[in-house]
Amino acid sequence: MxxxxxxxxxxxxxxxxxxxxxxxxxxxxxxxxxxxxxxxVAYALILIFTAIPHVHLNGKPLxxxxxxxxxFTFFGYTxxxxxxxxxxxxxxxxxxxxxxxTALFGRVWCGWAxxxxxxxxxxxxxxxxxxxxxxxxGGKPAKTIAxxxxxxxxxxxxxxxxxxxxxFIAYFAGADNVLRWMTGSxxxxxxxxxxxxxxxxxxxxxxxxxxxxLCIIACPYGRLQSVMLxxxxxxxxxxxxxxxxxxxxxxxxxxxxxxxxxxCIDCHLCVTTCPTGIDIRDGLQLECxxxxxxxxxxxxxxxxxxxxxxxxxYSTQHVIAGHARKLLRPRVVIYPAIVLAITALFTAVLLSQxxxxxxxxxxxxxxxxxxxxxxVMNPMRLKITNRTDAPRTYTADAADGVALTSDQLPVExxxxxxxxxxIQLTAPAGGFVNGRRQAALxxxxxxxxxxxxxxxxxxxxxxxxxxxxxxP
Ligand code: SF4
Ligand code: SF4
Numbered sequence: 001m002x003x004x005x006x007x008x009x010x011x012x013x014x015x016x017x018x019x020x021x022x023x024x025x026x027x028x029x030x031x032x033x034x035x036x037x038x039x040x041v042a043y044a045l046i047l048i049f050t051a052i053p054h055v056h057l058n059g060k061p062l063x064x065x066x067x068x069x070x071x072f073t074f075f076g077y078t079x080x081x082x083x084x085x086x087x088x089x090x091x092x093x094x095x096x097x098x099x100x101x102t103a104l105f106g107r108v109w110c111g112w113a114x115x116x117x118x119x120x121x122x123x124x125x126x127x128x129x130x131x132x133x134x135x136x137x138g139g140k141p142a143k144t145i146a147x148x149x150x151x152x153x154x155x156x157x158x159x160x161x162x163x164x165x166x167x168f169i170a171y172f173a174g175a176d177n178v179l180r181w182m183t184g185s186x187x188x189x190x191x192x193x194x195x196x197x198x199x200x201x202x203x204x205x206x207x208x209x210x211x212x213x214l215c216i217i218a219c220p221y222g223r224l225q226s227v228m229l230x231x232x233x234x235x236x237x238x239x240x241x242x243x244x245x246x247x248x249x250x251x252x253x254x255x256x257x258x259x260x261x262x263x264c265i266d267c268h269l270c271v272t273t274c275p276t277g278i279d280i281r282d283g284l285q286l287e288c289x290x291x292x293x294x295x296x297x298x299x300x301x302x303x304x305x306x307x308x309x310x311x312x313x314y315s316t317q318h319v320i321a322g323h324a325r326k327l328l329r330p331r332v333v334i335y336p337a338i339v340l341a342i343t344a345l346f347t348a349v350l351l352s353q354x355x356x357x358x359x360x361x362x363x364x365x366x367x368x369x370x371x372x373x374x375x376v377m378n379p380m381r382l383k384i385t386n387r388t389d390a391p392r393t394y395t396a397d398a399a400d401g402v403a404l405t406s407d408q409l410p411v412e413x414x415x416x417x418x419x420x421x422x423i424q425l426t427a428p429a430g431g432f433v434n435g436r437r438q439a440a441l442x443x444x445x446x447x448x449x450x451x452x453x454x455x456x457x458x459x460x461x462x463x464x465x466x467x468x469x470x471x472p
Contacts, residue, residue, distance in 0.1 A: 014277035014287055015212060023277065025212060029129070030273040032296025041112055042122040049115060053170035053178075059389060065172050071416060077350075078416060082357045082385050086349055093342040100335035102228040106235045110222060111290035116206070116214055119164065121275065121291070124207045127156055154208070161203035165196055168203075212276045216287050223286075231317040232326050236290050238270075238281045238312045239320055246281075249305060263307045270294035270312060280312055355449045356392070357385035360441070363422065367458045370429065376459040377426040382406075384421075384443060386413040392445040402427045402439045402457070425457055432459035 017023045029035070055062045057076035064073040070081040079087045101108070110117060131153035132145055170178045173192075186193035206214060215222050229235065243264035264281065271279045273294060276287040280294045292314075299309040319325050363379040370376050386392050393412045398404035408421035423441075431437045435458060442452045 013216075014274075015216060025275065025277045027125075027275045027277075027293070028269070028272045028297075029125075030269070030293050030297035030300065032299055034292035034296050038112055038292065039122060042118045045113060045115075045118050046122070049118075050167050053167065053175040061174060063171060064174055066174075067172060069416075078387075080357070080385055080387060080416065081418070082359075086346065089342055089346045089349065093339055093346065096335055096338045096342065098224075099228055100332065100339065102225045103230060103233055103331045103335060106229055106233045107222070107225050107288070107290040108234070110215065110225065111292060114221075114289075116219070117289060117291065120207060120211060123160060124157065125275075127160075128153060131156075157204060157208055158200070161207065162196075162200045164203050165199035168199060169196060212287075215289050216276060222289070229284075230329070230331065231321075232329055234314055234316060235284055236280065236288060236292060236295060236312065237284065237315045237317065237320045238264075238294075239310070239315070240281070241320075241322065243281065243311050263302065263311050265301065265305060267301055269297040269301055273297040284317065353387065354451060355386075355388050355447070356394070356443070356445065356451065357383075357387060357418075358443045358451050358453050359383040360453050360455050361420075368460075370460055371426070374429050375426050376429050376432065376457070377424050378457045378459075380423050380425060380455070382421050382423050382441075382443070383418060384411070384413060385418040386415055386445075388447075389415045390447075391415060392447060392449070394443055394445050396423065396441050396443045398425060398439060398441040400440065401431060402441070404441055425455075427457055427459075429459060432457070432461075435459055435461035 015023050052062045060073050060076055072079045131149045166178050181189045181192040244262040246264035246266045247261045249265040278285050278287045295312050298312040302309045361381040363381055368376050368378050384394050391412055391414050393410050395410040396404055403426045406423040411419050411421050413419045425439055437457050439457045440452050440454045444450045
């Protein structure tokens with residue numbers, strides 16, 4: 001039926017019909033060397049992703065992102081809220097490393113290692129193919145799908161999504177807690193149950209409905225990688241010099257009188273196999289997640305028609321344009337240099353860390369009080385973070401004529417936690433010059449830790465023994 005709407009000359013988005021509705025993709029599975037390799041990598045990654053919250057190093061989970069307490073554990077080391085510099089160095093190092101890997105290998109993460117691709121293509125999609133009646137062969141689902149098959153598929157999807165959700169939550173709450181919540185009554189842990197239900201729902205939404213849309217329109221990482229590519233980065237490319245002019249393979253076209261044709265027989269298998277629905281022959285596109293399915297599809301076609309494989313292959317835009325491969329360029333030198341510098345700095349800061357963080361803070365209110373005996377008292381707060389894995393008891397003492405008093409010391413602090421105690425530093429008024437004097441206090445624990453911190457005490461600016469007053 002004729003529509004009053006202007007029709008686009010070509011498809012605007014690979015997942016959009018011309019009337020604006022969603023174009024559902026059912027990519028055909030293409031077997032080949034890259035699918036086999038990706039399958040092994042995917043299974044290994046699924047095993048690793050699932051195992052990480054359960055594996056312990058130095059008595060801690062391999063990765064634990066405890067957002068609630070602002071403590072992040074990576075490979076046996078815990079970053080505390082006071083480790084802002086270390087965490088910042090770690091994050092900057094990670095980001096620059098991503099820049100480096102992308103400059104060299106393009107979107108290799110997206111196609112080979114991203115959990116979205118791994119679970120979608122190697123768990124959910126095979127199950128869907130199984131229930132939709134075209135097990136192992138890919139391609140379009142059967143025309144009519146029995147309702148029981150759909151129901152069974154969604155039941156299996158739900159079970160897998162629940163397992164995935166619990167694994168995901170274990171990264172943030174710890175595997176032990178998740179196991180306790182799973183085996184307990186939802187009424188005992190209503191909040192945890194709600195979180196599990198919501199995350200399971202999000203998994204279902206993503207893998208049953210949103211699918212490739214996550215890579216195409218939602219993932220900032222995809223956008224980031226795409227802008228970080230240069231003409232020398234490894235990408236999946238179609239070789240137009242070899243493939244064009246494309247044309248259907250037929251006996252007539254193979255005749256000697258026919259005009260010369262490129263190797264592409266326009267079979268569209270590279271398009272029907274693409275999980276994001278694009279045609280790689282149009283060149284590098286933002287939607288390409290570098291899954292290499294089009295390579296496997298095209299290689300099989302080339303083998304069938306007796307042509308060399310590699311019409312679609314891993315290459316660079318520079319090489320495809322007919323130039324020699326150029327590995328060395330400024331960014332592949334600068335990025336690793338930055339990563340090395342950050343690693344050295346990170347290591348130096350890490351090695352200089354003690355068993356505890358000690359911070360001395362001024363109390364709110366009056367900075368000093370001149371007592372009746374003429375001495376000057378500074379109320380302060382001592383913040384101690386126990387960085388060890390055992391509870392420690394801390395005391396503090398001052399020297400050089402300064403007295404330290406506190407009714408909150410000694411204090412026992414659980415592992416990985418902080419405590420702030422009120423202390424008073426008192427010194428004779430005669431020791432102050434222009435209202436100031438240096439003081440040092442030493443914090444010790446019951447396991448040999450000792451750290452001295454220096455501070456500036458404030459006092460009266462007038463003659464010693466002046467009437468009591470508070471310096472504003
Ligand atoms: S699979 Fe190969 S031969 Fe077939 S259309 Fe794609 S590029 Fe051409
Ligand atoms: S164009 Fe090829 S490599 Fe890119 S997403 Fe599609 S099938 Fe995968």
